[in-house]
Amino acid sequence: MNGGKSAEERMQARAPEMELIREAQAGSRAAFDTLVRQYEQQVLRLALHLTGSEHDAEDIYQEAFLKAYRYLGNFRFECSFYTWIYRIVTNLCLDQMRRRKTRREDHAVVVNHSGEEMDLLASVSDDRSFSNPAKELDRKVLGERIQLALEKLTPRERMVFELKHYQGLRLRTIGEMLSTTEETAKNTLFRATKKLRAQLAGVR
Amino acid sequence: MNCEVAHERIVAAAYGELADEQSHELERHMDGCPDCRKEREQLLALKVLADAYPVQEPEANLVARSRLRLEEALDALPPLRWFERLGQLVKNNFASLTAAPVAACLLLAVGVGAGSVGGAWVARIRSVQAAAQAARVQAQPNAVSAAAVGAPAEIANISSIIRQPNSHTVEVDYNQMVPRRIEGSLDDPAIRQLLMMASQNSASAGVRDDSVSLMAAECKAGHSCRGAGIRDALMVALRYDRNKGVREKALEGLKPYVAEDVRVRDAVLEALMNDADPQIRTAAINILEPVEADTSVRQVLHSVSNTDVNPYIRTVSRQVLNSVPEIQ
Numbered sequence: 001m002n003g004g005k006s007a008e009e010r011m012q013a014r015a016p017e018m019e020l021i022r023e024a025q026a027g028s029r030a031a032f033d034t035l036v037r038q039y040e041q042q043v044l045r046l047a048l049h050l051t052g053s054e055h056d057a058e059d060i061y062q063e064a065f066l067k068a069y070r071y072l073g074n075f076r077f078e079c080s081f082y083t084w085i086y087r088i089v090t091n092l093c094l095d096q097m098r099r100r101k102t103r104r105e106d107h108a109v110v111v112n113h114s115g116e117e118m119d120l121l122a123s124v125s126d127d128r129s130f131s132n133p134a135k136e137l138d139r140k141v142l143g144e145r146i147q148l149a150l151e152k153l154t155p156r157e158r159m160v161f162e163l164k165h166y167q168g169l170r171l172r173t174i175g176e177m178l179s180t181t182e183e184t185a186k187n188t189l190f191r192a193t194k195k196l197r198a199q200l201a202g203v204r
Numbered sequence: 205m206n207c208e209v210a211h212e213r214i215v216a217a218a219y220g221e222l223a224d225e226q227s228h229e230l231e232r233h234m235d236g237c238p239d240c241r242k243e244r245e246q247l248l249a250l251k252v253l254a255d256a257y258p259v260q261e262p263e264a265n266l267v268a269r270s271r272l273r274l275e276e277a278l279d280a281l282p283p284l285r286w287f288e289r290l291g292q293l294v295k296n297n298f299a300s301l302t303a304a305p306v307a308a309c310l311l312l313a314v315g316v317g318a319g320s321v322g323g324a325w326v327a328r329i330r331s332v333q334a335a336a337q338a339a340r341v342q343a344q345p346n347a348v349s350a351a352a353v354g355a356p357a358e359i360a361n362i363s364s365i366i367r368q369p370n371s372h373t374v375e376v377d378y379n380q381m382v383p384r385r386i387e388g389s390l391d392d393p394a395i396r397q398l399l400m401m402a403s404q405n406s407a408s409a410g411v412r413d414d415s416v417s418l419m420a421a422e423c424k425a426g427h428s429c430r431g432a433g434i435r436d437a438l439m440v441a442l443r444y445d446r447n448k449g450v451r452e453k454a455l456e457g458l459k460p461y462v463a464e465d466v467r468v469r470d471a472v473l474e475a476l477m478n479d480a481d482p483q484i485r486t487a488a489i490n491i492l493e494p495v496e497a498d499t500s501v502r503q504v505l506h507s508v509s510n511t512d513v514n515p516y517i518r519t520v521s522r523q524v525l526n527s528v529p530e531i532q
Contacts, residue, residue: 033275058273143257
């Protein structure tokens, strides 16, 4: 996991990108399409990992870039475009997670990658596969167990952990994206790791 | 440090977000605290465990599908008409636009007031001044000493700079309303100010070159080029001067400070990456040698060694990279 973009990459990348943004702001669809292509992989990767569902990731992609298109005129180069677009995506993901959390309270059913519903509690209640060290851990089941633990976090904790642990962003950038301070992001990360450890206490 | 703080710092450290000094404190605390060592172990275990749900690259199908859907939606949007664009523009600049009329009115009022008062005053004293001027002009028309140079606002531009051979004295030709010449030591603040102005404002590349090379020589000789703006002027010249010779001299002058001043280092790194001239990029590599173990320097060297259009520069930067073992 790399620690975000290096200073030198940023310097190189910024000049042509600013040009693209200006063109897109002036109404060029081609320039906007180029911007979409630059960021779509990262947007999908994040949304897919956060929601665990291709369907949701696709929706977030759609909404995020439509929003970016609509409000591109408001982008005034005060932060990097990367931070700006991530701010849109993380907000959409947070909304989506909040909606899903209320839906999930009753039954722990998630939609897996291939779109079929599965009951996670049923699959993790069988603890033997985790507690028996002689048995090789089924990585897929373990992955689902992690996913379940992640979903026990509040949407914000989940987001900070995602951006730090999985996407490797700096806490300062994360704070900027979530419109909060680096210190708050750090505290949220601490809480998230604490909860995750409690959730995953039996798993080794 | 108590254990509660230590636990928070353990998380920050595990994610590379702890300042060096605090990491050191944390290490010392953990040396004597088995609980905190255990805490760290558990956190590292969590990090390993969490990777069992890895981030996956989205499949090409998903990307294509999403892109298609977006394009359809964008095509379906009605294009913005001119008045909508205008509306957006107005909205974006709302703050500045609301302030503009007020500022314009104020300016107008100030201008009219100052004009009428000033006009009357000037007319009154002009007659007196003309007489005094006539007397002064006969004496010595042009040459003044360094101390007599007025504020920089009076100086229109700088036309030449000459250092007298084997001396510490420099002649700077500059224009006020009438061209003048000033003579003085290189350490003289007035002379320095003119040199700095010349490095940035002069239309003639020769003058910029002269001023930058004199300032660079001062810096190399270690003559109080600390903080006094000369270093900044050299960095500006390195970054923005159109003339290659000027940039080259500026780079030379910055050489002694590359190790101690991060801003200088950044300027040199930028030159290495962005300068259009291969000679300057090569010179930048050589200058960076004392700090080649620095991470940002290594990053830039690494990128230059892969992407520079000039094969010689790629080779040299690679050699520099190889000559120092990576620290980490």
